[in-house]
Amino acid sequence: xxxxxxxxxxxxxxxxxxxxxxxxxxxxxxxxxxxxxxxxxxxxxxxxxxxxxxxxxxxxxxxxxxxxxxxxxxxxxxxxxxxxxxxxxxxxxxxxxxxxxxxxxxxxxxxxxxxxxxxxxxxxxxxxxxxxxxxxxxxxxxxxxxxxxxxxxxxxxxxxxxxxxxxxxxxxxxxxxxxxxxxxxxxxxxxxxxxxxxxxxxxxxxxxxxxxxxxxxxxxxxxxxxxxxxxxxxxxxxxxxxxxxxxxxxxxxxxxxxxxxxxxxxxxxxxxxxxxxxxxxxxxxxxxxxxxxxxxxxxxxxxxxxxxxxxxxxxxxx
Amino acid sequence: xxxxxxxxxxxxxxxxxxxxxxxxxxxxxxxxxxxxxxxxxxxxxxxxxxxxxxxxxxxxxxxxxxxxxxxxxxxxxxxxxxxxxxxxxxxxxxxxxxxxxxxxxxxxxxxxxxxxxxxxxxxxxxxxxxxxxxxxxxxxxxxxxxxxxxxxxxxxxxxxxxxxxxxxxxxxxxxxxxxxxxxxxxxxxxxxxxxxxxxxxxxxxxxxxxxxxxxxxxxxxxxxxxxxxxxxxxxxxxxxxxxxxxxxxxxxxxxxxxxxxxxxxxxxxxxxxxxxxxxxxxxxxxxxxxxxxxxxxxxxxxxxxxxxxxxxxxxxxxxxxxxxxxxxxxxxxxxxxxxxxxxxxxxxxxxxxxxxxxxxxxxxxxxxx
Numbered sequence: 001x002x003x004x005x006x007x008x009x010x011x012x013x014x015x016x017x018x019x020x021x022x023x024x025x026x027x028x029x030x031x032x033x034x035x036x037x038x039x040x041x042x043x044x045x046x047x048x049x050x051x052x053x054x055x056x057x058x059x060x061x062x063x064x065x066x067x068x069x070x071x072x073x074x075x076x077x078x079x080x081x082x083x084x085x086x087x088x089x090x091x092x093x094x095x096x097x098x099x100x101x102x103x104x105x106x107x108x109x110x111x112x113x114x115x116x117x118x119x120x121x122x123x124x125x126x127x128x129x130x131x132x133x134x135x136x137x138x139x140x141x142x143x144x145x146x147x148x149x150x151x152x153x154x155x156x157x158x159x160x161x162x163x164x165x166x167x168x169x170x171x172x173x174x175x176x177x178x179x180x181x182x183x184x185x186x187x188x189x190x191x192x193x194x195x196x197x198x199x200x201x202x203x204x205x206x207x208x209x210x211x212x213x214x215x216x217x218x219x220x221x222x223x224x225x226x227x228x229x230x231x232x233x234x235x236x237x238x239x240x241x242x243x244x245x246x247x248x249x250x251x252x253x254x255x256x257x258x259x260x261x262x263x264x265x266x267x268x269x270x271x272x273x274x275x276x277x278x279x280x281x282x283x284x285x286x287x288x289x290x291x292x293x294x295x296x297x298x299x300x301x302x303x304x305x306x307x308x309x310x311x312x313x314x315x316x317x318x
Numbered sequence: 319x320x321x322x323x324x325x326x327x328x329x330x331x332x333x334x335x336x337x338x339x340x341x342x343x344x345x346x347x348x349x350x351x352x353x354x355x356x357x358x359x360x361x362x363x364x365x366x367x368x369x370x371x372x373x374x375x376x377x378x379x380x381x382x383x384x385x386x387x388x389x390x391x392x393x394x395x396x397x398x399x400x401x402x403x404x405x406x407x408x409x410x411x412x413x414x415x416x417x418x419x420x421x422x423x424x425x426x427x428x429x430x431x432x433x434x435x436x437x438x439x440x441x442x443x444x445x446x447x448x449x450x451x452x453x454x455x456x457x458x459x460x461x462x463x464x465x466x467x468x469x470x471x472x473x474x475x476x477x478x479x480x481x482x483x484x485x486x487x488x489x490x491x492x493x494x495x496x497x498x499x500x501x502x503x504x505x506x507x508x509x510x511x512x513x514x515x516x517x518x519x520x521x522x523x524x525x526x527x528x529x530x531x532x533x534x535x536x537x538x539x540x541x542x543x544x545x546x547x548x549x550x551x552x553x554x555x556x557x558x559x560x561x562x563x564x565x566x567x568x569x570x571x572x573x574x575x576x577x578x579x580x581x582x583x584x585x586x587x588x589x590x591x592x593x594x595x596x597x598x599x600x601x602x603x604x605x606x607x608x609x610x611x612x613x614x615x616x617x618x619x620x621x622x623x624x625x626x627x628x629x630x631x632x633x634x635x636x637x638x639x640x641x642x643x644x645x646x647x648x649x650x651x652x653x654x655x656x657x658x659x660x661x662x663x664x665x666x667x668x669x670x671x672x673x674x675x676x677x678x679x680x681x682x683x684x685x686x687x
Contacts, residue, residue, distance in 0.1 A: 056525070088522045
């Protein structure tokens, strides 16, 4: 990757569907040869953003440059440089693994020699060799996902756009899949991946958190966690329900979630001694509890970023 | 690789994929052969413009030897089969209204006086106008001569023989079967391509397909080409059945017939593709397909003479590929015309194909939503 500048630059892109603003003035700089994650719940605008970035949807406002090409005007020229993996499996169920790969190789006009070499390479890399004559319809979720990645990388694109690639696969397949992504990045590929799994988001080099079509936080996962403008307190108690009621009365309380026997509490960072505040509130109510300050997780960052804006600040990294 | 080579390779990629998918789809593959064979058998034997054996009733208020002779003559023509005798015109009307008979013959009490006078019609024929073809048959009946013992036997007693000489059944088959090639192809071809793109969209394949370098026109041609071969197979089935079962003579050149058929098939498939760019679901595509099919069959001159239609409808018919293919079929098969004589319909089919593919490709955006 000798070309300078980010792989993707987007400025103020907006897309409405009827009255719903699916993507609202999102700006992005996605660096080359990294994994860049889109984290957000369903309906937050992840898929719509990805589709605009690869020219499948027209933005109603804003500008996009991908690998130096202006999108959507030069989208066609970008086709060979992008590998795309759709959220829903979109290869042909009634074709075999090999037939699917051969069709895509011909669609990208790889030529006889290169397509033979590339098909052999992806069959090997994504452990599809023994499945080569299996119909796509008869494969498991993990196998289909490997076929989809094999297809997306067949023409060796410098940029991969993966829309929730792991939503239909088991945990082991997800781990293997991420190993494959890091192998691709090591060879210089830029990867844009959307997810709603925290553990996956944490593995990205950089992350954008989307909520209701807006970019609400952006940065490296560690920076986002360290820079969380909220205190994280964990409460361990036998009287969980009583403690929950008590904590909900605290004006500084922003979010509360139960994790097994513990309560996970986010408090305003204006509070000087968050653990002391919680301890005092609980003992005043006669609840025996163990209260500890905790390190912010990515989930806390996500929760903070998607709280009503007035309550939690922007949550952006410094 | 040159741009042209890439173009052909991508068209071949799409066409190859389509063929593989078609081969896996056993039911559709079976229908390719089964449907035209079934249709040619049903239509070939079933469609007969020479209506015979209509169920009829009669009421004879004259009850003379002359009136009985007329009833017998009409019965002998086999155009109608008398199945009921009514008491008067009211009952005849009721029998027609109930659907028991399609034709009612009424011989009035003054039948003999009318026969001698020769000014008024001898008898009345009640016809069920709701059934096409019945009226035409009745008109033929109206001209039937009456035996007259007072005068010399009428010259035209040979009406029945004239009809026989005409050989009604065979004549219909000879007219019908060539046109059936076009009708059957319209029925199968339009739907094949109408669902072609919509199916990709419904199954979610389109989102991936449009991220590849395959261009709209390449996608259209790739989707269309395999079905041209399918259409030629169907042409052979219908033509073969027509020659073997219905003794349809092929007076012109078979090669020229196939050349015309290829153009027609391509034009019809292109029409299907156009539908496919409008419809969002397979169900909509099927509905639109039938929407095109019926006017094609009714207005192409297959059923009714083209000349009898209002000018506006004639224009509409001109826009249908089947109209021009019928010209070619009748010309080549029945009149032994060469393709040179058929240059106008051929040119129109070519123009239709080019325009339809171009519009379909322009309508097809490589975008979602």
